[in-house]
Amino acid sequence: MPGINMIVCSKQVPDPEAPPSLFKVDTVANKMVTGPEVKPVISQYDEFALEAALRIKDKLGGKITALSLGNKIVRDVIKKALAVGADDLILLEDEAFDGGDSWSTAHALVAAIKKIGQYDLILCGRQSSDWDAGQIGLGIAEILGIPAVTLVRKVEVTDRKAKVERVIPDGYEKIEVTLPAVITVTSELGALRYATLKGIMAAAKKQPIVWKPADIGLESSQVGAAGRRIKLTKLFQPVKEAKCEVIEGETAAEAGANLAMRLRQAKLL
Amino acid sequence: MAENKGVLVCGEIDSKLASITTELLGCGRKLADDLKEDLSCLLVGDKIGDAAKEAIAFGADKVYTVEDPLLKQYQADSFIQVVEKVAKDTLPRIVLFGQTSMGRELAPRLAFRLGVCLSTDCLDLTIDPNTKLLRQTRPVYGGNAQAIFVSEFMPQVVTVRPKAMSPIERDALKQVQGNIIPTRISIDTTKVRTKVLETVKEEVVGVKLEDAPVIVSGGRGMRGPEPFKTILKELADLLHGAVGASRPPADNGWVPEATHVGLTGKIVAPDVYIAVAISGASQHIAGCSGSKHIIAINKDPEANIFKEAEFGVVGKWEEILPAFTNKLKELL
Incomplete structure (x- = not known):
């Protein structure tokens, strides 16, 4: 089956590896505010999804279209998809796309996928690193009426089918799924490869295709915040009291022994 | 249009009633009591056995049991047919799933089929006394914050994080009063597009x-x-x-x-x-x-x-x- 058409959904998020102290909630606007130190990145699970697509392309050839939705998407960040080997980059970018929920976002992505037209595999991260909802892949599958396998750590495509490994709590399942299908990818698949210098140079010359709601046949009222079916009523950070009792000693080893005595005394162990 | 009523727990069985299901029943009992409505539990499998009675002992008023050899092993494409049918027939106000291998897949599918948006991985669920709507609290930004969501679209579907809720005390006497409703749902195998070829256990030696x-x-x-x-x-x-x-x-x-x-x-x-x-x-x-x-x-x-x-x-x-x-x- 040469020439697999793949679409990889990838979202720009604030770097989730940044220290927790840099994430602050603006309780008036109900928004997360991150300082300038927190760089935007491609959501980590979406990177694994991209890697899964690249491995299939390495073996069988084909085309990878990276698809992203947002407002003010940073070109240098999202073009990483092109630099590592995606063929096209399509951005659903407009103010109207801002503030969506999984419902409006999945519907906009599907409208774009239908416009792209050809797809054998749609790959998504298992969840985004910002809202962590884990619904988009399944939502896309439901709207398109195609099968989905979640939490995938390995994909092999053969003759109109994919054989995948799905992670379960005490092992994994080997699953066969007919194509076209949606696959959501988990971290065990492995990290995204580094871009080559050649890839970076080629990506620099390419421009992403930008679609507005009207380009995918949607009204502004159907996308982003206007198209939501669930309301965010409050965003907050639970207050934590720092209460750690630090056990000391002349040496690290002595501190370790003191910790044992303290825990025993407190009847924890 | 009929009004949505009651709380439906989508249960899981792992040889017995799964601990997440007892937790969901504990949480669901409280919500149902606050709403003064019923708590039901859906159990799906090839042989359900005592798990149905257990669900009653852990707080359910009603248990729908759907038994079919085709439902021996969890498969999203077959299980969702059952969940969708029961949700459409019984019109619950709230549907609770565990944030588990199964719930993570079935809850979003059900929500999209019913035209609603859900909250996954909830830590806290309460009924707003004024609107009777479910306040759904879940962690966001990798746990750097929490968000409270409310949906006016029915049913309100959520998944609940394991160990976030407590079961109620098991009441063996209640088992005789509960209402177990065997339910027949035919599975359309042409809609089952995934096949589990093999389940591989990666056993960890020692204590789980x-x-x-x-x-x-x-x-x-x-x-x-x-x-x-x-x-x-x-x-x-x-x-x-x-x-x-x-x-x-x-x-x-x-x-x-x-x-x-x-x-x-x-x-x-x-x-x-x-x-x-x-x-x-x-x-x-x-x-x-x-x-x-x-x-x-x-x-x-x-x-x-x-x-x-x-x-x-x-x-x-x-x-x-x-x-x-x-x-x-x-x-x-």
């Missing part, structure tokens, strides 16, 4: 992480697989516990994925959680914050894990752990 009273977890700072097999294992064995890990060791293949504690791994709640060389990223804390006591060993005094820990030692684990373990051997 979820059941361990004590967990000794290592992080990126362990710098390789060895310490997990030696020094952490020795300490865990001494305390009759299990060895866990944060995400980097699991992603690097130092430990099996089944030992990964975190938002995208296992959610654990032992009596004592000992975090060694773990910085305490929010996504890890999400997996262990339910522990009764967290102990941290880390060389960075500013590490976030010390904000979560009750006791801590600052320094190199290579020096601290052997002395800690040896001292415990003397004391225990």
Whole structure:
């Protein structure tokens, strides 16, 4: 089956590896505010999804279209998809796309996928690193009426089918799924490869295709915040009291022994 | 249009009624009582047996049992047909799933089929006394914040994090009063587009992480697989516990994925959680914050894990752990 058409959904998020102290909630606007130190990145699970697509392309050839939705998407960040080997980059970018929920976002992505037209595999991260909802892949599958396998750590495509490994709590399942299908990818698949210098140079010359709601046949009222079916009523950070009792000693080893005595005394162990 | 009423728990069976289902029933009982409506439970499988009566003992007013040889093993494409049919026939106000392998798949599918948006991985659920709507609290941004969602579209579908809710006390007497409703739903096999070829168990020797009273977890700072097999294992064995890990060791293949504690791994709640060389990223804390006591060993005094820990030692684990373990051997 040469020439697999793949679409990889990838979202720009604030770097989730940044220290927790840099994430602050603006309780008036109900928004997360991150300082300038927190760089935007491609959501980590979406990177694994991209890697899964690249491995299939390495073996069988084909085309990878990276698809992203947002407002003010940073070109240098999202073009990483092109630099590592995606063929096209399509951005659903407009103010109207801002503030969506999984419902409006999945519907906009599907409208774009239908416009792209050809797809054998749609790959998504298992969840985004910002809202962590884990619904988009399944939502896309439901709207398109195609099968989905979640939490995938390995994909092999053969003759109109994919054989995948799905992670379960005490092992994994080997699953066969007919194509076209949606696959959501988990971290065990492995990290995204580094871009080559050649890839970076080629990506620099390419421009992403930008679609507005009207380009995918949607009204502004159907996308982003206007198209939501669930309301965010409050965003907050639970207050934590720092209460750690630090056990000391002349040496690290002595501190370790003191910790044992303290825990025993407190009847924890 | 008929009004949506009552709370439906989508249960799971793992040889018996799964612990997550007893937790959902505990939470669902409270919500149903606040609404003055019924709590139902859906159980799906090839042989349900005593699990239906157990669901009643743990708080359900009604249990729908759907038995079919085709439902022997969980398959999203077959199970969703059952869940969709029951949800459409019984019109619940609220549908509760566990944030499990099954719930993670079925809940979003059901929601999209019914035209609603759900909240996954909820930590808290309450009924707004004025609107009667479900206030759905869940962690966001890898646990860096929490959000409360409300949906006016019915039914209100959520998944609930394991161990976030408590079961009610089992009431064996209630079993006789409960209403078990065997329900026949024919599965359209042409709509089952996935096939499980094989289920591979990656057994972890010793105490299971979820059941361990004590967990000794290592992080990126362990710098390789060895310490997990030696020094952490020795300490865990001494305390009759299990060895866990944060995400980097699991992603690097130092430990099996089944030992990964975190938002995208296992959610654990032992009596004592000992975090060694773990910085305490929010996504890890999400997996262990339910522990009764967290102990941290880390060389960075500013590490976030010390904000979560009750006791801590600052320094190199290579020096601290052997002395800690040896001292415990003397004391225990």
